[in-house]
Amino acid sequence: MAQLALLDPDEPGPVTLDNEAGSSVFFLTCDHAGRAFPRRLGRLGLPESETLRHIAWDIGIAAVGRRLSRLLDAAVILQTYSRLVIDCNRDPNVLSSIPEISETTEIPGNRGLGEDARAARVEAIFRPYHNAIAAALDRRAAEARESALVALHSFTPVFKGVSRPWQVAVLFNRDRRLAHSLAELLRAEGELFVGENEPYAVSDLTDYTVPVHGEQRGLPHVEIEIRQDLIADSAGQEEWAERLARLLPTAYAQLLGQ
Numbered sequence: 001m002a003q004l005a006l007l008d009p010d011e012p013g014p015v016t017l018d019n020e021a022g023s024s025v026f027f028l029t030c031d032h033a034g035r036a037f038p039r040r041l042g043r044l045g046l047p048e049s050e051t052l053r054h055i056a057w058d059i060g061i062a063a064v065g066r067r068l069s070r071l072l073d074a075a076v077i078l079q080t081y082s083r084l085v086i087d088c089n090r091d092p093n094v095l096s097s098i099p100e101i102s103e104t105t106e107i108p109g110n111r112g113l114g115e116d117a118r119a120a121r122v123e124a125i126f127r128p129y130h131n132a133i134a135a136a137l138d139r140r141a142a143e144a145r146e147s148a149l150v151a152l153h154s155f156t157p158v159f160k161g162v163s164r165p166w167q168v169a170v171l172f173n174r175d176r177r178l179a180h181s182l183a184e185l186l187r188a189e190g191e192l193f194v195g196e197n198e199p200y201a202v203s204d205l206t207d208y209t210v211p212v213h214g215e216q217r218g219l220p221h222v223e224i225e226i227r228q229d230l231i232a233d234s235a236g237q238e239e240w241a242e243r244l245a246r247l248l249p250t251a252y253a254q255l256l257g258q
């Protein structure tokens with residue numbers, strides 16, 4: 001039997017790709033940009049208040065990504081749906097890609113999902129998003145354009161009651177070069193407490209975008225995490241976009257010079 005599509009034709013698609021022809025080497029991704037829910041899923045049984053919290057999306061990062069795209073003249077790709085529907089930075093074969101619990105919140109609509117229900121989310125959201133990234137990177141390669149992957153995220157200042165002191169973190173897995181250069185430049189700003197693989201690191205199990213689109217293609221890459229309270233309003237979003245637009249090209253130049 002044909003599987004019922006998760007998204008109706010009048011619902012937003014999972015992918016927004018802006019400024020693809022931009023001149024920058026940087027290719028920006030925002031896996032957790034949006035907090036939409038497919039109509040068929042309601043809000044997964046959650047009150048609206050939970051869908052505004054960090055468990056549903058990366059607060060502030062879509063605006064930072066769009067501003068950074070303009071400042072660098074870089075392509076940016078953003079994912080529309082809440083990570084509670086499916087986490088687009090996690091291998092869909094990992095059970096927590098559709099979490100039954102996030103931080104301390106139980107997600108009723110994710111409890112005991114069958115294979116068909118999981119597959120419908122993968123096919124409607126995860127697959128088109130990552131296919132769009134792959135296709136865009138393929139087009140750049142075909143045009144002999146260089147690409148450096150910048151995966152943008154934001155993190156909650158307090159997780160399970162524990163405060164996080166970092167304002168910003170750079171994360172990496174097997175290749176720390178671009179991340180480490182950027183971390184040093186961020187520290188040189190003088191006022192920032194910069195995490196390197198803190199509060200968490202990139203791994204094949206907990207991440208997808210950097211391992212698959214960065215590492216497997218051999219592209220320079222960095223995952224950047226900004227603390228959410230710093231980019232909750234437009235002044236903070238502008239400040240962080242401006243800072244990254246200033247520092248990323250220097251970090252990349254350092255990498256080329258190595």
Ligand SMILES: [Zn+2]
Binds near residue numbers: 032058089152153154
């Ligand atoms: Zn994220």
